Amino acid sequence: MRRARQAGYAGGKSALYSLIASVRPRRSRPLSDHDKIPGEIARHGFGQVDLRFRDGTERTLTFFVSRLEYSRWTIASFVPDQSVETCVRTLIAHYRVMGGVPLLAAFDRARPIGVGADRDGRVSEWDPAFAYAALQIGLGIEVRARRGADRGPGTNLGNWLKLAFFKGVSFTDEADAARQLADWLRDLNNEPQTEAAGKTSALLLTEERQRLRPLRVEPRDFALRFPVLVGPRAVVVHDGQSYTMPPDSVGLVGALHLYPDRIAIVAGRYEAAHQRRQPVLVGLPAAGPAASSGWAPSPAIPLAARAG
Numbered sequence: 001m002r003r004a005r006q007a008g009y010a011g012g013k014s015a016l017y018s019l020i021a022s023v024r025p026r027r028s029r030p031l032s033d034h035d036k037i038p039g040e041i042a043r044h045g046f047g048q049v050d051l052r053f054r055d056g057t058e059r060t061l062t063f064f065v066s067r068l069e070y071s072r073w074t075i076a077s078f079v080p081d082q083s084v085e086t087c088v089r090t091l092i093a094h095y096r097v098m099g100g101v102p103l104l105a106a107f108d109r110a111r112p113i114g115v116g117a118d119r120d121g122r123v124s125e126w127d128p129a130f131a132y133a134a135l136q137i138g139l140g141i142e143v144r145a146r147r148g149a150d151r152g153p154g155t156n157l158g159n160w161l162k163l164a165f166f167k168g169v170s171f172t173d174e175a176d177a178a179r180q181l182a183d184w185l186r187d188l189n190n191e192p193q194t195e196a197a198g199k200t201s202a203l204l205l206t207e208e209r210q211r212l213r214p215l216r217v218e219p220r221d222f223a224l225r226f227p228v229l230v231g232p233r234a235v236v237v238h239d240g241q242s243y244t245m246p247p248d249s250v251g252l253v254g255a256l257h258l259y260p261d262r263i264a265i266v267a268g269r270y271e272a273a274h275q276r277r278q279p280v281l282v283g284l285p286a287a288g289p290a291a292s293s294g295w296a297p298s299p300a301i302p303l304a305a306r307a308g
Contacts, residue, residue: 047158100212
């Protein structure tokens with residue numbers, strides 16, 4: 001205040017302090033490896049791997065992997081792409097298997113959950129559909145897209161899974177890759193952890209489940225929401241597909257609710273329901289108290305997640 005008055009400032013102290021607070025850089029303390037609390041953080045990431053099967057054919061497979069930070073319990077699913085819908089539906093399916101929702105979801109990179117990011121990977125604009133989904137799930141989001149020397153051990157889950165499992169392993173086909181990955185994850189989750197007094201991830205998962213929050217939605221019943229405009233011909237276009245609406249709704253702004261098997265459009269007092277041209281299959285096989293689960297586009301790409 002003294003320096004401000006010497007520079008010619010004649011206003012009050014409260015106004016000056018408010019101005020200083022508004023321009024001061026906001027720095028939040030990053031979560032470290034020493035802050036692991038049961039049920040607090042789950043890490044998530046996409047990955048791609050090029051596989052050559054024993055018959056000589058080659059395929060590029062995409063997977064989504066999740067890991068609880070406290071117990072290090074891990075689950076992975078083969079998925080069709082790295083879209084927002086794939087991310088959200090697989091996320092919900094993984095939380096269903098974990099037994100609930102943590103306080104925070106930490107992602108390895110800004111895409112696809114953010115449509116804008118700075119050079120350091122911090123999200124400047126969230127994808128609207130993902131932001132709405134995070135609110136529906138009740139989930140806090142953090143992006144840990146650090147670079148170079150700022151990367152800690154295991155920063156990128158996708159790269160970790162490629163090096164830890166896929167490197168040097170041969171497969172007959174996609175189903176064989178899913179089976180071997182499921183077996184490997186089962187063994188991993190049942191291996192003792194020296195940093196946790198010899199407890200396994202599967203055992204520590206029971207502690208996490210006491211603090212995880214109940215899942216509000218089921219994968220089959222969850223709808224992503226997209227803003228839409230009813231066009232001149234009373235149609236709504238989404239993802240390259242056209243869906244009809246009542247003629248009187250032309251020009252209205254509404255919302256498209258995207259379910260795995262259907263689409264519901266609401267614009268003002270007008271509504272329309274349609275079956276999806278390519279329904280999404282939500283696989284939820286049961287295999288014990290920590291059942292395997294996930295989301296897959298078709299039975300040809302099975303899920304790969306299994307706990308002890």
